[in-house]
Amino acid sequence: MDQGIIIAILATAVTAGTPILYAALGEIITERSGTLNLGVEGMMLVGAVSGFMAAYVSGNPWLGFGAAMAAGGAVSLIHAFLTITLRANQVVCGLALTIFGTGFSSYIGKPFVGIPLKETFKPVEIPFLSDIPVIGPIFFNHDPLVYISYLLIILLAFLIYRTRWGLNLRAVGENPAAADSAGISVSITRYQSVFIGGMLAGAGGAYLSLAYAPSWLENMTAGRGWIAVALVIFAMWDPYKALLGSYIFGGVEALGFRLQTMNVTISPFFLKMLPYILTIVVLIIVTRETKTRKVGAPAALGQPYHREDR
Amino acid sequence: MMKMKKLFGLAAMLVVMALVVAGCGGGQTPASTDKKEDAPKEGTGEKLKVAYIYVGPVGDAGWTYAHDQGRQYLEKELPNIETSFVESVPETPADAERVLTDLVNKGNKVIFATSFGYMDSVLKVAKKYPDVIFLHCSGYKTDKNVGTYFGRMYQPRFLSGMAAGKQTKSNTIGFVAAMPIPEVVWGINSFTLGVKSVNPTAKVKVVWTNTWYDPAKEKDAAKSLLDAGADVIAMHQDTPGPMQAAEEKGAFSVGYNTDMRQFAPKAVLTGPVWNWGPYYVNTVKAVIDGTWKSEQYFGSMADGIIDLAPYGDMVSEDVRKLVDEKKQAILDGKFEVFAGPIKDQSGAVKVPEGKTMTDEEVLNMMWFVEGVDGSIPKK
Structure with a gap:
């Protein structure tokens, strides 16, 4: 393998990983508050279709991106209402949301299937940075949405670890009862985090329909939402590790095709299962680590909060 | 609280029962009427x-x-x-x-x-x-x-292969293939035979996606072929993803199913289409x-069930003439795509001179002809 091919694989890993990265970052925020939302796939699809429709009608991909985030957020509010206000089972609601999102996006997207988009996100080279050898072509020769995802990671990490809002968020996720007695509104915090999660899942969907393969086709996320859910565990609820993980997961796919062009045959089914194997391995390690150190899932993840139950 | 729950349960049960009844009704009533009126088939003036x-x-x-x-x-x-x-x-x-x-x-x-x-x-x-x-x-x-x-999709596929073979400069043509089944394999083979008929030094590089319908993945597969030196992308998929990849890289492509020029106007040469x-x-x-x-x-x-899509603007007059002549020969029954001699990838003669593959043989084809760079994944 010469350098050019390796750079091409890594550059593709970045673009292939970006939709997963957006969705996973959103899910990290959601789960940090103790709410599990398995509807990522559904929210991504609704985001993808709304983004495409808005971009097609307005002719402006940025409007599409905004619409996708709004739509993803709106769908996530269904989950928030059911699981936070009505305290329904989070797993069941999340699964229902995925099924709903898949059907709903197919339904409203019907007239838009298979038509090309005139204005899409195009790669923009960042001056100076894109001239750095190796790093430049891998990280700084993409469309604007990729650059936004870089900034987003820093922003979210700052929010989670360095602000009062992040502290409240983590407190609610670890011990909602304690947070409640400290005067933090559990339900408002959770509503916010679920909404942010939905917006970012919508953004991940829009990346597919506006930048990666600019078109709308039914079920076009093809399981990327589930990879994002797995990635959150892989990343141990940390935005920086999510960056690494999403590029590894994206790179696995890119690598598969490149190996084929070099006449190395690895079963595509094996490559497809690789992200999940990695997740299982990480889960095993994480579970062992939690016994010694304090890492891993937010303690209250998946549990509805009931003030009277204390 | 308990009362509410009971009410909810009752309501849910009623809804389910209503659905079941509706489902049965919809399924069975027309069936019984159907049996009575199945005798008159034509000439009654009914549509x-x-x-x-x-x-x-x-x-x-x-x-x-x-x-x-x-x-x-x-x-x-x-x-x-x-x-x-x-x-x-x-x-x-x-x-x-x-x-x-x-x-x-x-x-x-x-x-x-x-x-x-x-x-x-x-x-x-x-x-x-x-x-x-x-x-x-x-x-x-x-x-x-x-x-x-x-x-017999292999006929227009052969013709599209000719157009691709004339267009390539790097002598590497990429093929994004869906599933390792005979229909796709004979598609790749007939395309390759078409390429080789006008450009014997060119080869066709195959990448499998194992999906009919994942635009992002298909596009990515096409990108990997472009990175590997291909300058024309052909495909057997259900979405225009590979065409878009070629368009972005300034390369060319061959569509499938329908006229795909609207998705990549600068890239699509032509393509085999269904009619x-x-x-x-x-x-x-x-x-x-x-x-x-x-x-x-x-x-x-x-x-008339299959055809070749209209040419893109970049296809030269000479190439159009060449392909059109071959098309006429196919229409007149003077040219058979799978007529010998045909060699497989190892160079062994699979179809001897003077022989043509039978429909049965074509429909069960699970080997690549000479000039295909790639392998068929085993189950």
């Missing part, structure tokens, strides 16, 4: 009902879209019929059988099932309703009231006239 089941959405810009164009053509050509369709029907027996039975109950007398995976469901339902005619696309099982139909309309008209006419017999129809370019 013949024809139905289609599609595997994808009608707007997929590919496979299903092409079938739906055929359905609309049929409706225009034959005034005394009524057509309907059900789209995005999964190939699982439970779904396919339910939809097929439902269409029979709605009074349809001719049903076209347009995907390979419906094969066994069609046969099962057809046994129950001997007075309804079923036509299954791309399958190999027939019955008294079940016929199959497909097209189901004439076949649907002839078949339904035969049913109306009472001359229809169960058969395995394998249509050619001369029948």
Whole structure:
């Protein structure tokens, strides 16, 4: 393998990983508050279709991106209402949301299937940075949405670890009862985090329909939402590790095709299962680590909060 | 609180029961009326009902879209019929059988099932309703009231290969392939034979995606071929993803299913396309006239079921002339794509000079011809 091919694989890993990265970052925020939302796939699809429709009608991909985030957020509010206000089972609601999102996006997207988009996100080279050898072509020769995802990671990490809002968020996720007695509104915090999660899942969907393969086709996320859910565990609820993980997961796919062009045959089914194997391995390690150190899932993840139950 | 829960439970049960009752009602009532009126088939002045089941959405810009164009053509050509369709029907027996039975109950007398995976469901339902005619696309099982139909796609694929072979500068042509099944394999082979007929030094690099329908993945596969030096991308997929990848890189591409120039106007040279309309008209006419017999129809370019899409602007006059001449030879029956000598990848002669592969051999082809760079994944 010469350098050019390796750079091409890594550059593709970045673009292939970006939709997963957006969705996973959103899910990290959601789960940090103790709410599990398995509807990522559904929210991504609704985001993808709304983004495409808005971009097609307005002719402006940025409007599409905004619409996708709004739509993803709106769908996530269904989950928030059911699981936070009505305290329904989070797993069941999340699964229902995925099924709903898949059907709903197919339904409203019907007239838009298979038509090309005139204005899409195009790669923009960042001056100076894109001239750095190796790093430049891998990280700084993409469309604007990729650059936004870089900034987003820093922003979210700052929010989670360095602000009062992040502290409240983590407190609610670890011990909602304690947070409640400290005067933090559990339900408002959770509503916010679920909404942010939905917006970012919508953004991940829009990346597919506006930048990666600019078109709308039914079920076009093809399981990327589930990879994002797995990635959150892989990343141990940390935005920086999510960056690494999403590029590894994206790179696995890119690598598969490149190996084929070099006449190395690895079963595509094996490559497809690789992200999940990695997740299982990480889960095993994480579970062992939690016994010694304090890492891993937010303690209250998946549990509805009931003030009277204390 | 308890009272509320009970009320909820009761309401939920009522809803479920209502649905069950509605479901049964919808399924059974028309069936019984159907049996009474199945005797008069033609000449009563009643419109013949024809139905289609599609595997994808009608707007997929590919496979299903092409079938739906055929359905609309049929409706225009034959005034005394009524057509309907059900789209995005999964190939699982439970779904396919339910939809097929439902269409029979709605009074349809001719049903076209347009995907390979419906094969066994069609046969099962057809046994129950001997007075309804079923036509299954791309399958190999027939019955008294079940016929199959497909097209010799290798003819236009060969022609598109000629256009690609003339266009390439790097002598590497990429092929994004869906599934390792004979239909795709003979597609790649005929394309490669076309390429080699005008450009013996060129090779066709194959990458498998193992999906019919994932635009992002197909595009990524095309990108990997472009990175590996390909400057023309051909494909056997259901979405225009690979075309878009070629367009972005300033490379060329060969479409499939329908005229794909709108997705990549600067890239698409041409492409093999389906034109189901004439076949649907002839078949339904035969049913109306009472001359229809169960058969395995394998249509050619001369029948009009398949064709070559219009050329893109970048295809030169010389190339157009060359390809058009070959097309005429195929139409006149003077040229056979799978005529010997044909060598496989190892250089061994598979089809000797003077021999032509039989339909049976083509439909079971699971080896690559010389000039294909890639391998068929084993199960």
